[in-house]
Amino acid sequence: MVSKEDANRAAEQVLAEVYGDDAVGATIVIEGIGEVPNACIVAFDLADNNTDDPTQLPMVRNIIVPKDGTPAHLPPTALPIPKYLSMVESGEWNWVGAP
Numbered sequence: 894m895v896s897k898e899d900a901n902r903a904a905e906q907v908l909a910e911v912y913g914d915d916a917v918g919a920t921i922v923i924e925g926i927g928e929v930p931n932a933c934i935v936a937f938d939l940a941d942n943n944t945d946d947p948t949q950l951p952m953v954r955n956i957i958v959p960k961d962g963t964p965a966h967l968p969p970t971a972l973p974i975p976k977y978l979s980m981v982e983s984g985e986w987n988w989v990g991a992p
Contacts (some may be wrong), residue, residue, distance in 0.1 A: 900945050900965075903965035904935035907967065920938045932958055932981075934974065942949050966989045968989065
């Protein structure tokens, strides 16, 4: 079981690894922490995203925190998140970064 606090900490770590100094102003949207059978989904926003240029925004604004101990990660951009989670649950796909 992953608590919202654990999911939040894992998401902050992913943001620091992926965005480095740009993650300093990142906001985890606590109300945006969703839970599905195999993972928590953490929504985030970067502080410096006041732009109308979509190419300057993150492609993904959610972090997946698997409940099986697999490291938290950004979901693949090629699949909608519900499809990705469904494929992992059914065994069709492995978690991103999983061995």
